[in-house]
Amino acid sequence: MQLSLYNTAARAKQPFESLNPGVVGLYCCGPTVYHFAHIGNLRTYVFEDLLRRALEAAGYSVKHVVNITDVGHLTSDADTGEDKMEKGARREGRSVWDIAEYYAQAFFKDWKALNLLEPTAWPKATDHIPEQIALIQDLEKKGYTYFVENDGVYFDTSKFPRYPDFAKLDIEGLQAGSRVAMADKRNPTDFALWKVSPSGAQRQMEWDSPWGRGFPGWHVECSAMAMKLLGETLDIHCGGTDHIRVHHTNEIAQSECSTGKPFARYWVHGGWLLEAPDDSGKGAGKMSKSAGEFVTLDVLIRQGYSAMDYRYFCLTAHYRNYLNFSYQGLDTARDSLRNLRKRTDPLIGKAAPANSGRAREWKSRFLEAVGDDLNFPQALGILNLMLKDPDLLEGERAGLVAAFDKLLGLGLTVAEAPVPQADLPEDLKPLLAERAAARAAKDWARSDAIRDQFKAAGFVIKDNKDGTAGWSAI
């Protein structure tokens, strides 16, 4: 299968080839565990899971790394703003370590519920302080840093002429906008590599370093951990589009100035989940964790949706496009998945080799869509058409569903736990037999009256072919 990916670095779709044959190093920026992940965060992890599955389908062995950022970062590059971990700890009256552990566990639970494949490694920032210090020292030795007294070590972006290229930054424009906090930085785009704890202020997380007790800057962890686990040049680095401008630009600067080698060969970024506009068409906007109000997977589950409903919802839009979240949209996804399962559930366990020319044709159409920069919306369309193709044998159809689901990850080859049938109130139970008798006697008035009675109690009667009646809650 041929795989092309949109590479942000080139602003173009490019055929994917790994640096080393058969193996792919994939680094995905993970969560900062100071709060629950919201469904917008999760959309990106779903996209990365689809990428990983596509790579595996293309025959690669994938080394997949997702970091856990458990160090608090300030909310700006200057000394202003609050540390998010410490803020979370204060909010909940617990230690930052407890906070990190609690939200990391919550994150893993969402990960599993969404059927995301387990990464090869989940490195934590706090477990890699020495690696981060070593990287900063290397940059210092090579002359890319400067120290600001009582503040910290900064990366001097003016020493890296290619700095603006990746994000196509307009440095002049940044200065003109004058919305960049300068503090004691030499250039507006300079960023902290190590922050020295302010004298007198006791932080819950701090470490000794050659520059004094403090904590690492908020971009250096990804470079340090990615290069440690995947080598100096990654095949693919992923994240949300918001990371392009600052985080990934800074990662490139510090990594490439240290190694002299390209940091990542393909940069693949997922689009935003937006909150749908209201009825007037206004009010759409990014779902933002730091803004406070957000929807989590748990919130959806409590409202009766499944994690797979949300996964399907993500599958219906291309990963690079904005996706508007609305409950109406989620309802559509749920209904679609339900209808899909009605057709695939009877095929479970019946998979046979899909070797006919017809079957191979469907498979290649499906893989072609996936290989074309992960066009899963189109792949879903192909699945639907395949299920309606009268020229396929049942076993072949089942085999194709199984093959497609390896990419989709919707769990179509596993029977869902049956929905528990709503318990009928005791007083209604005898009426079922009475209605069966009425129907046998063609007493339709009585039969319908009983149905109305059920309806009033909140149940819908469904007549089966064999004369018995089933029911479900309204």
Add this chain to the structure above:
RNA sequence: GGCGACAUACCCAAGUGGUAAGGGAGAGCUCUGCAAAAGCUUUAUUCAGCGGUUCGAAUCCGCUUGUCGCCUCCA
């Protein structure tokens, strides 16, 4: 102020130069005592608007309008 993205049917959404996938919802038909379920059929001469390039444009170019994002932590 600077940079950028998007605009396709009632809704969601593919398609990026060769004559509009797919899904949801709705409608009709079949089946059924009636329902439900299921099956079948059906729903854009048209892609925000206006110009241009071309034999040919939803796709390329220009302008206009609208929505959104980034420029500050953020998936």
